[in-house]
Amino acid sequence: MSELLYGSTRGGERKVTASQAILKGLADDGGLFVPERIPALPLSMGELSRLSYQETAYAVMKEFLTDFTEEELKSCIARAYDDKFDVKEIAPVREADGAYYLELFHGATIAFKDMALSILPHLMVTAAKKNRVSNEIVILTATSGDTGKAALAGFADVPGTKIIVFYPRDGVSPIQKRQMVTQKGENTLVVGIHGNFDDAQSGVKAMFGDRALEKELAEKGFQLSSANSINIGRLVPQIVYYAYAYGQLLKSGAISDGEEINVTVPTGNFGNILAAYYAKRAGVPIGKLICASNENKVLFDFFRTGIYDRNREFILTSSPSMDILISSNLERLIYQIAGCDSETDAALMKELSETGRYQITPAMEAALGDFYGGYASEAETAAEISRLYEKTGYVIDPHTAVASHVYRAYRAQTGDTRKTVIASTASPYKFTRSVMKAIDPKYDEMEDFSLIDVLSALSGTAVPAAIEEIRSAPVRHKGQCEIGEMENVVKAFLKI
Numbered sequence: 001m002s003e004l005l006y007g008s009t010r011g012g013e014r015k016v017t018a019s020q021a022i023l024k025g026l027a028d029d030g031g032l033f034v035p036e037r038i039p040a041l042p043l044s045m046g047e048l049s050r051l052s053y054q055e056t057a058y059a060v061m062k063e064f065l066t067d068f069t070e071e072e073l074k075s076c077i078a079r080a081y082d083d084k085f086d087v088k089e090i091a092p093v094r095e096a097d098g099a100y101y102l103e104l105f106h107g108a109t110i111a112f113k114d115m116a117l118s119i120l121p122h123l124m125v126t127a128a129k130k131n132r133v134s135n136e137i138v139i140l141t142a143t144s145g146d147t148g149k150a151a152l153a154g155f156a157d158v159p160g161t162k163i164i165v166f167y168p169r170d171g172v173s174p175i176q177k178r179q180m181v182t183q184k185g186e187n188t189l190v191v192g193i194h195g196n197f198d199d200a201q202s203g204v205k206a207m208f209g210d211r212a213l214e215k216e217l218a219e220k221g222f223q224l225s226s227a228n229s230i231n232i233g234r235l236v237p238q239i240v241y242y243a244y245a246y247g248q249l250l251k252s253g254a255i256s257d258g259e260e261i262n263v264t265v266p267t268g269n270f271g272n273i274l275a276a277y278y279a280k281r282a283g284v285p286i287g288k289l290i291c292a293s294n295e296n297k298v299l300f301d302f303f304r305t306g307i308y309d310r311n312r313e314f315i316l317t318s319s320p321s322m323d324i325l326i327s328s329n330l331e332r333l334i335y336q337i338a339g340c341d342s343e344t345d346a347a348l349m350k351e352l353s354e355t356g357r358y359q360i361t362p363a364m365e366a367a368l369g370d371f372y373g374g375y376a377s378e379a380e381t382a383a384e385i386s387r388l389y390e391k392t393g394y395v396i397d398p399h400t401a402v403a404s405h406v407y408r409a410y411r412a413q414t415g416d417t418r419k420t421v422i423a424s425t426a427s428p429y430k431f432t433r434s435v436m437k438a439i440d441p442k443y444d445e446m447e448d449f450s451l452i453d454v455l456s457a458l459s460g461t462a463v464p465a466a467i468e469e470i471r472s473a474p475v476r477h478k479g480q481c482e483i484g485e486m487e488n489v490v491k492a493f494l495k496i
């Protein structure tokens with residue numbers, strides 16, 4: 001099999017292997033690593049439908065991560081997708097009111113970030129061994145809530161790694177915050193910054209781009225890497241569950257072989273939906289990719305006008321993991337629709353960093369036909385949680401509700417009745433207050449942990465272990481810093 005190499009979206013990098021791209025996270029020129037071609041899955045959908053999650057993971061990942069051996073990949077997969085997940089299907093599909101909710105929240109931190117972050121540490125440690133890296137790997141992460149905890153859970157006490165997470169002090173849910181500040185592991189550090197998610201992400205990106213810092217760290221035996229969704233070690237494991245969902249629908253008789261399905265994804269950094277796009281390009285019969293935004297609807301506007309413009313008010317919503325104005329992974333799509341032309345990509349990204357906005361060409365816009373953008377207001381999001389619960393008894397979280405609303409609006413507007421998979425990205429237990437308030441405003445008067453018990457009774461589901469744990473866990477991370485102090489915080493933790 002020929003090796004699949006990865007280059008930068010901005011063209012400035014010689015091509016690297018998958019394991020090198022995973023170790024580096026971001027290319028030296030500030031671009032994102034992209035595969036030089038999107039491989040076709042070498043199996044039929046019928047064959048796919050007979051595979052377990054772990055077998056599907058191997059079938060997909062071996063096509064993208066070609067410099068990993070069979071033994072290495074299978075060992076990473078076995079260690080990632082085990083009883084940390086509370087269902088044996090890992091990502092079950094659940095039908096409610098005619099849509100298929102792909103539940104991606106059965107892992108350690110009950111959000112979809114676990115799907116990729118339970119395997120990334122194993123891919124990274126394997127990649128370090130393969131490339132004879134002796135430095136300690138320092139994971140730097142900016143989080144809007146869910147990535148942080150999932151990355152901490154994945155990397156805690158993994159030998160040869162340290163992990164530092166920055167989160168917006170006032171921009172995550174109380175449960176998200178509690179999950180992070182109670183994180184165990186001597187190699188972990190969690191810091192609240194006085195700024196929003198984009199500030200945290202820009203601060204982390206600046207450190208990755210700082211050659212002097214890189215040199216200083218290397219002299220002390222450290223090297224930075226990223227667990228953010230720009231790492232292809234996150235993106236590739238996310239392709240798996242779209243293939244798996246298709247197989248599950250086929251197996252259950254909900255669709256026939258080859259029948260196209262639509263996919264709706266509640267979107268922030270554009271990682272999850274990009275994985276669905278790659279799944280489509282790799283041969284999974286997917287029709288429309290429906291990109292659902294909350295009131296930070298920069299992507300909705302982009303799909304409608306061809307103009308990406310982050311110059312707007314940043315809105316705090318009930319779906320905080322989608323409160324993002326710079327969707328980093330969109331750069332990979334821009335690169336694709338520019339005909340894999342890195343000069344165009346680099347010019348647009350330069351414009352974005354200088355002016356906060358760019359406009360794509362009509363030819364590029366024409367290449368966006370696979371996508372549809374929609375958004376849900378806060379009121380529509382709450383109404384969808386309540387409507388679905390009243391009609392079916394099924395309780396969804398606000399992120400999933402954004403997608404569910406957008407899917408139903410799309411269907412009504414276009415008459416496209418293809419079966420649709422909705423990426424269900426968080427457990428309702430992670431956003432209990434918003435969920436319960438949507439079901440009945442009277443619940444807003446109760447305190448968080450009582451609400452959890454009410455949710456359990458009302459939905460007939462068990463309180464997840466991830467929630468039980470934080471009820472009593474002590475706070476271990478009290479650190480806060482200003483936006484400008486992030487580098488000092490990193491150095492202090494590494495004692496340099």
Ligand SMILES: *Cc1c(COP(=O)(O)O)cnc(C)c1O
Nearest residue numbers: 146268269270271272321425426
């Ligand atoms: C991260 C996250 C999203 C957004 O996913 P992207 O890959 O950043 O688009 C949506 N919902 C939840 C619950 C998340 O944690």
